[in-house]
Structure formats: C-alpha cells, structure tokens
Amino acid sequence: MRVVTVCTKPFAGQKPGTSGLRKKVKVFSQPGYLENFVQSIFDNLPNEVKGKTLVLGGDGRYFNDTAIQIILRMAAATGFGRVLVGRGGILSTPAASAVIRKHAAFGGIILSASHNPGGPAGDFGIKYNLANGGPANETFTEAVYQRTQSINRYSCVEAPDVDLGALGETTIGITTVQVIDPVADYAELQETLFDFDRIAALLARPGFRMRFDAMHAVTGPYAQAILEGRLGAPAGTVVNAIPLPDFGGGHPDPNPVYAADLVTALADPHSGLSFGAASDGDGDRNMIVGRDFIVSPSDSLAVLAANHACVPAYSGGLAGVARSMPTSCAVDRVARSLGIPCFETPTGWKFFGSLLDAGKVTLCGEESAGTGSNHVREKDGLWAVLFWLNILAARNEPVAEIVREHWRKFGRNVYSRHDYEGIETAKADRLFAELRGKLPELPGAEISGMRVEAADDFAYTDPVDGSRSEKQGVRVLLQGGSRVVFRLSGTGTEGATLRVYLERYVADAALHDVPTQTALAPLVELAEKIANITAITGRNAPDVIS
Ligand code: G16
Secondary structure, rough: OOOEEOOOOOOOOOOOOOOOOEEEHHHHOOOHHHHHHHHHHHOOOOOOHHHOOEEEEEEOOOEEEEEEHHHHHHHHHHOEEEEEEEEEEEEOOHHHHHHHHOOOEEEEEEEOOOOOOOOOOOOEEEEEEEEOOOOOOHHHHHHHHHHOOOOOOEEEEEOOOOOOOHHHHEOOEEEEEEEEOHHHHHHHHHHHHHOHHHHHHHHOOOOOOEEEOOOOHHHHHHHHHHHHHHHOOOOEEEOOOOOOOOHHHHOOOOOOOOHHHHHHHEEEEEHHHOEEEOOOOOEEEEEEOOOOEEEOOOHHHHHHHHHHHHOOHHHOOOOOEEEEEOOOOOHHHHHHOOOEEEEEEEOOOOOHHHHOOOOOOOOOEOOOOOOEEOOOOOHHHHHHHHHHHHHHHHHOOOHHHHHHHHHHHHOOEEEEEEEEEOOOOOHHHHHHHHHEEEEEEEEOOOEEEEEEEEEEEEOEOOOOOOEOOOOOOEEEEEEEHHHHEEOOOOOOOOOOOEEEEEEEEOOOOOOOOOOOOHHHHHHHHHHHHHHHHHHHOOOOOOOEOO
C-alpha cells in the first residue's frame, strides 16, 4: 500500500487545554486540521513506535467515525504494528486506559470532548495517552503544540475504510487493525476490584432500586453489561443507554442541571428509587444521587476514602490520596485521620498519573465530578458508581445517612462552584491580571467579616519528576478553613469560562443542613469584592451553579 505525504500548513494558537485539544466540529473538520494534530503527536514519538501497539477509540460523538478512519491510515503510515480499536470506534476514556495497560500498548488516542455537547454544531476533541494509560504529561503536550506551529506535511496510506462493525483483524499496509469488544477488558478489571457477589445481592434486595443515566453517551453499553449483565440489575436500570452522535441533543455532563431528570426521579418518593448515578460523554465523570440527596464530588471522594475498607481492592489500606487544588479539603481530613499523605495538584488528571505511577496515592479525585484509583490512569465514572454500590452493600444504610454521618465525624466542607461562561477573553485576562496584582495586599485583610490568612497563585512541583506548573489558579485562604479559588477553565471552546470555587468549613453538626448557597453567601460577596467580577465582565450572576 502506498504511503502518501500531503503538504499542509501549520496552524497557529491551537494550544491543547486541560485535557487535550477541544474545538468545534467545524474546526476539526477543516481539511488537514485533525491530520496536523495527529501527525504532530506521531512526530514526537520515538522510533521504537514502529511495530508497537496503539489503542484507538472515542465516545462515539459526531465526527468520531470519520476521525478514526483518518487516524488508522496515519497510524499505518507511521508504522505501528497493531492498532486496537473499539468496535464501532467506541472506547470510554477509562476503558481506553484499561486497554492500553492490559495490552502493554505504546499509547492511545482518545477521541472525545468529554462532557461538552456533540453533534455537527457541537464539540470534538482528541488527546494522546501514554503507555501508563494516562494523559500525556505537560512536556509531551507542549512538544506536540510546538510541532503544530511548524508542521508542513502529514503522511497516510491510501486504503479503504476499515469495517469497525465486527470483531476481527484486517491489515492496512504493515499495520494490523484489530477491532476489539470495547467493554470486555474494562468489565473484567472492575470485577477484580469490587465484591460483585455482594453488590449483586444488594441489587436483588426487594427494597433497593437504582437508576443509571448514561445520558446517551458512551457508558450505556458498559453500564448495561456490568450492572444489568454481570450484576443482575433489572433490565431498564440503565436509561438513555444508547450512545448517540449528538447525545440525543442533551449535554452529557452529569450534574444537577444537565441530569435534572435523574435528580427529580430520586426526589420523588413514589419512584421507589434508592440510588441514582450518571456518567458523562466519555464515561470518566460521575454523579451520585441518594433519595432526595445529591452527593457533591468533593464529598464523594472523601466518603470513598473513608470507606475504602469496604472494597476488596482497597481493603489493605491506601498509600495516599490526591485532590486537585480547587477540590474541597474534605478528603484532607480523612487522610489526616488515616495517617496517610494527601497531595494537592493542579487541575487535570495528568498530575495524578505520576503520583499513581510512583505508588504515592491510591485514590484521587476532583470537584469536576471525577474520581479514580490506581486501577487505571484516568478518572472512571462507572468505577465510582461500583465503589458506592459496594459501600452501600457493606453498610446497608442510605446514601444520605452515610454522607451525614461522614459530616458528623469530620465536619462539613460546604462547597459550590460558580461558572461564568463565554466571557470575552480580554476581560477574563484583565480580571486575572488585576486579581494577581492584589495578592500581596490580601493576607491579614478583613473582607466581608472574614480574615484572609493567605493568598497566592497556585504553583506545583511534581514530587516525582520535579516538573513545575505555574499559574494554576488564585487561592484565597480564609480563617477557619474556608477558601475562595478563581480559575479559568481549560476545557471550554468559546471565549473564557471563569470558575469561582467557594468552600466553607462547618464543624457544628447543627449547621450542616443550612442550604449550601446560604452558607456560602458571605464568600460570594468576598469573591466579588476581591475580583470585581461584575464590573469587569458585565455579569451579575453566574451561568451555572453546581
Ligand atoms: C478535564 C480533565 C480533568 C479536569 C477538568 C477540568 O476533564 O480531565 O482532570 O478536572 O478537565 O475542566 P476545566 O478546566 O473546564 O475546569 P474532562 O472530563 O473534561 O476530560
């Protein structure tokens, strides 16, 4: 088969964000655009890649199938020995990580814009994962970006599309393309971690009913195979189970706004539901809902850590835990009580990878609805659901009671995130420039009745490889363990999204039921005073409160 070299022009300013390159489909479908990025990845791989295995799959969103065929032809031109591709081009992000690790692949390409909407007018994304199964580190990402700025050709083989509908092998040039069951390796791995017999017994209890909302995204087939197949939950437990290229017109982000149907169902006493869960576009995020009770992602991480002994894979103890900086400090309290280290990293799963590889942590998580462990190197939505089911099976208490008891023991880190979306980039830049300028004068100041103890621009030195990441978000630490954090999203595709993270520590159990936004009102006032959000952005309320 002939290898063709196509001339192309470099593209400017396409810097990958928190999780790979995410852009509108119409940007990705410009001639040469996807190819430039893929070739820039391949150009940064060492020569030993020849003959090695690449894993390829995505969340099934619009353009997934076109992109897979392009990448297969380019992988063949690069000389990969084998490409493992999920049937139908499907692989959830955690499943891709599991497949890379199990098959000792050289790396993997994952096609997804995660929780962002899909369809012809929606978003698309691509990222490269390393042999450990985790997102490429900062150094690799930067090298790919630099290459995109000077690239002038890409290579592909001339070959017809590969049939991805059936399991089996074909060859393109010297490369074997193996279509694999996207669920099998992942499901097998989960079975080694959790007590499936105990969870199956819980799901068979007459008083227990769960619903898993796959949001017409990638986890549908995974949840059906595991929950309804291996664990025997009744058919129909998984709703919106069929992955659709536009997610059925929905926004596959498992939060109280976009998974409102699930929240409503769990709040309805006549629904008979005791446990609800959802996952996002590519299956790495999760939402956990009890009867009329939503578990915040930060609390979820803390509860999982505190109850690790319920789960066979973790019953021997945790090496340590990690959370991203804006995630609430609830898990820090658990770590202290367990006598294990707790790491605070910048936002982005890649930072957990090196801690996991070095055996420094076992569990990690983020406020953005991601939780995971050392079983893969991505956050894992269905894993978190199985972890909760395993805890419920072992403790035989409702979700809300487990969380409330956790608060009684550790105190409650009341938490919320306020998002201001689609701000003009220049205004966002000005807001941060002024905020950073104020940092030296904040410590010791009394604002909205609270004393500022410290304020900084979060910087992180990786304790394993010593790499340094600067400007990872502005932290304002207040008396009594409260905090306000300001950060710009790294995953949006339009303008800038300002995230304001608000956290207040409440030790007194009598105050644990004060509504979250009421408890955080003084912090909202303080955030406005410090950052001048309204004056600079023209917005007087956030677009999304979660
Ligand atoms: C990605 C990363 C996460 C990170 C999130 C932050 O999530 O994988 O580690 O927490 O972005 O998003 P933002 O920069 O918008 O706050 P995902 O699920 O989009 O891949």
